[in-house]
Amino acid sequence: MAYSEKVIDHYQNPKNVGTLDKSDKSVGTGLVGAPECGDVMRLQIQVDETTGMITDAKFKTFGCGSAIASSSLATEWLKGKSIDEALTVDNMDFVEELNLPPVKIHCSVLAEDAIKAAINDYRVKNGKEAIKFEGSVVH
Amino acid sequence: MLKLPIYLDNNATTPMDPRVLEAMTPYFLEDFGNAASRNHPFGWKAEEAVDYAREQVARLIGADPKEIIFTSGATEGDNLAIKGVYEMYASKGNHIITATTEHKAVLDTCKHIEKSGGEVTYLEVKADGLIDLKELEAAIKPTTILIAIMYANNEIGVIQPVREISAIAKKNGVLFFTDAVQAVGKIPVDVNKDGIDLMAFTAHKMYGPKGIGALYVRRKNPRVKVTAQMDGGGHERGMRSGTLNVPGIVGFGKACEICMNEMDVDTKRISILRDKLENELMKLEEAYINGSKEHRLPHVTNISFKHVEGEGLLMGFNKNIALSSGSACTSASLEPSYVLKALGLGDDLAHSSLRFGLGRFTTEEQIDYTVKAISETVLKLRDMSPLWEMYKEGIDLNSIEWAAH
Numbered sequence: 212m213a214y215s216e217k218v219i220d221h222y223q224n225p226k227n228v229g230t231l232d233k234s235d236k237s238v239g240t241g242l243v244g245a246p247e248c249g250d251v252m253r254l255q256i257q258v259d260e261t262t263g264m265i266t267d268a269k270f271k272t273f274g275c276g277s278a279i280a281s282s283s284l285a286t287e288w289l290k291g292k293s294i295d296e297a298l299t300v301d302n303m304d305f306v307e308e309l310n311l312p313p314v315k316i317h318c319s320v321l322a323e324d325a326i327k328a329a330i331n332d333y334r335v336k337n338g339k340e341a342i343k344f345e346g347s348v349v350h
Numbered sequence: 351m352l353k354l355p356i357y358l359d360n361n362a363t364t365p366m367d368p369r370v371l372e373a374m375t376p377y378f379l380e381d382f383g384n385a386a387s388r389n390h391p392f393g394w395k396a397e398e399a400v401d402y403a404r405e406q407v408a409r410l411i412g413a414d415p416k417e418i419i420f421t422s423g424a425t426e427g428d429n430l431a432i433k434g435v436y437e438m439y440a441s442k443g444n445h446i447i448t449a450t451t452e453h454k455a456v457l458d459t460c461k462h463i464e465k466s467g468g469e470v471t472y473l474e475v476k477a478d479g480l481i482d483l484k485e486l487e488a489a490i491k492p493t494t495i496l497i498a499i500m501y502a503n504n505e506i507g508v509i510q511p512v513r514e515i516s517a518i519a520k521k522n523g524v525l526f527f528t529d530a531v532q533a534v535g536k537i538p539v540d541v542n543k544d545g546i547d548l549m550a551f552t553a554h555k556m557y558g559p560k561g562i563g564a565l566y567v568r569r570k571n572p573r574v575k576v577t578a579q580m581d582g583g584g585h586e587r588g589m590r591s592g593t594l595n596v597p598g599i600v601g602f603g604k605a606c607e608i609c610m611n612e613m614d615v616d617t618k619r620i621s622i623l624r625d626k627l628e629n630e631l632m633k634l635e636e637a638y639i640n641g642s643k644e645h646r647l648p649h650v651t652n653i654s655f656k657h658v659e660g661e662g663l664l665m666g667f668n669k670n671i672a673l674s675s676g677s678a679c680t681s682a683s684l685e686p687s688y689v690l691k692a693l694g695l696g697d698d699l700a701h702s703s704l705r706f707g708l709g710r711f712t713t714e715e716q717i718d719y720t721v722k723a724i725s726e727t728v729l730k731l732r733d734m735s736p737l738w739e740m741y742k743e744g745i746d747l748n749s750i751e752w753a754a755h
């Protein structure tokens with residue numbers, strides 16, 4: 212299938228590949244997907260405790276080009292956003308921005324789930340309750 | 351100069367040999383006759399060309415020309431053989447034995463048979479992709495009429511023990527059909543030495559044109575008959591009606607002749623290239639060859655690169671190298687290759703596989719380019735893979751409770 216220009220660009224020049232220290236209290240880690248499904252995304256956010264702003268975001272993804280592009284785009288979007296703003300990112304935002312075809316919608320869902328998982332991880336680490344998301348598969 | 355893109359998907363289809371096209375051309379233009387027109391020179395010429403091609407095709411597989419039934423391709427051949435035997439031998443029984451790694455054209459035809467009241471046994475394969483002959487023998491019942499086992503697999507190139515299978519079939523009075531699409535023209539196939547009763551194959555996997563294939567139907571010891579699946583003018587000894595595709599048949603014949611004459615030289619050269627490709631890629635960490643290395647077509651290899659997803663991997667070079675992946679993402683089903691899963695591979699390894707099909711026109715320069723491009727992409731994607739990072743940290747991936755998606 213033909214990929215959109217944006218997917219190809221993220222695949223060839225992925226933004227923010229890397230690893231943050233997951234034991235750090237200011238870091239939230241979301242690991243979603245499964246090797247059996249052919250997609251695993253790990254999204255990490257670094258949060259400034261006083262302002263609640265996301266100061267850094269990193270990803271590593273096992274998956275197709277669309278999965279890599281979705282996670283790369285997620286890190287770009289998250290940097291500079293507050294946690295509350297980050298929670299409003301919807302999977303359809305990825306579909307629209309990357310022109311994902313219907314068979315790749317699951318990549319966008321995974322990216323949204325990864326964001327939520329990272330935020331919840333951060334919350335739990337900092338003594339807050341995890342947010343319960345409706346219909347989410349995030350652990 | 352290396353010309354891009356490089357074609358390494360010869361199991362899907364092969365380019366036509368220019369000599370084949372040359373042989374075909376007159377039969378589109380001046381010699382356009384219908385081979386069934388018995389009353390004028392146009393028909394005579396077409397018939398003569400078909401007769402000659404039928405001999406060329408028969409010779410490649412050690413058959414009698416009368417045993418060659420031209421079809422539109424191997425899918426039709428698979429359908430005609432299985433449904434045709436099922437209907438023709440209904441009074442004898444309704445049980446067919448096949449294997450889980452067969453091509454969809456066989457598996458789906460068997461599903462059709464099951465829906466219409468037949469019984470089908472699907473043999474599992476061993477980790478090397480070969481069927482277990484003891485299991486085959488044990489699966490035979492008084493109602494068994496057909497064993498349908500492919501000659502060589504399209505995804506992993508594994509060659510089944512055809513002679514042993516046919517001996518078991520013969521001993522039990524059961525017919526043996528083989529889908530030999532990937533084998534004919536690539537390795538020596540002889541319907542008599544191999545004990546084959548019916549065999550489907552096609553021109554476009556052996557440097558011939560698309561849209562033409564053949565079903566071999568044995569005429570002696572035993573005389574095999576199939577019920578026609580298309581009604582009409584009674585062409586091809588009544589087994590396959592429809593005006594003959596004369597240019598296609600001529601091309602098929604020529605392709606068979608070239609394969610016969612050049613098989614030894616081609617095989618030797620191509621297998622050296624395949625081995626080079628394989629050896630170089632196996633230098634990467636955590637790379638695995640899928641299926642038997644010993645019983646395998648000389649031009650095929652299927653390799654999994656652990657912790658890298660196949661489609662993502664292809665994307666790194668598919669503008670320049672044409673390959674297939676066993677990954678799910680290439681289809682809407684999200685299920686990885688059922689053939690690889692049948693070997694017992696986990697979904698993760700099945701998702702991480704690439705299938706290489708070399709061919710007559712593959713060059714060493716192309717292989718060198720491919721090795722470099724794939725190695726670089728694997729390394730790049732592993733740097734980006736959370737699974738690779740965990741593997742390197744010594745984390746057992748099976749210990750993680752994954753969120754199934």
